[in-house]
Amino acid sequence: MSTSPTVVVDSLVVHRGRREVLHGLDLTFAAGTVTGLLGPSGGGKTTLLRAILGVQIVTSGTVTVLGEPVGSAGLRRRIGYVTQAPSVYEDLTVEENLRYFARILGVPDAATPLERVDLTPVRHQLVGQLSGGQRSRVGLATALLGSPELLVLDEPTVGLDPVLRASLWGLFAELASSGVGLIVSSHVMDEATRCDEVVLLREGAVVVQSSPTELLAQTGTTTAEAAFLALVGGAVAP
């Protein structure tokens, strides 16, 4: 497993409207690793993901992705992104969606991403007729077109039942073991235990970046939720 960073965030400050919403973040994300970006709603997760994707105007600081300044044209194909509402066409089949996005990207192979997310058996079904979990995986397959080195997933497990969530996290781990760096946001604290590395963002600042095991050891807790409460409580205590 490679340990070279996929993303380096240095003193990142972002305003949205007139408010400063990220207050000077310093973070490093590793290749071949699933990093969970966790924290309460409004903490700045989506804003940080937007900065990593190069679509967020930043006030100061830098973001370097795969060794290049964020926003470089050469990065477009090297990053896969799945939004909270994956944009796939419900009235096309799974395979038609993949072929369509492959053509836009100029990528010849639409079949391998389907295999990687285990959707080959349903490739001829309309996306509108798939289950929620299968639909999420279509979004993921489109993000895998072009074999990205970095995958950015904004709340990919929202609305999925525990079994489907577990299977998606299993898939993320498999992708990471093939060398892809994954950044996965979630507001479900207990998903922390599924990650190799956890970043907790609260009110635009990093509360902690560590492995889940270290997180529990450091706080003397047994669940990620309790660990976060201990950290946040500690942060505001006199």
Ligand SMILES: Nc1ncnc2c1ncn2[C@@H]1O[C@H](COP(=O)(O)OP(=O)(O)OP(=O)(O)O)[C@@H](O)[C@H]1O
């Ligand atoms: N378009 C916008 N204009 C002004 N402020 C915004 C805008 N979008 C988000 N914000 C503010 O920026 C802060 C960070 O929001 P962000 O969406 O990054 O948080 P989040 O952790 O992703 O939350 P959620 O889990 O609810 O998506 C919040 O205080 C939010 O109100």
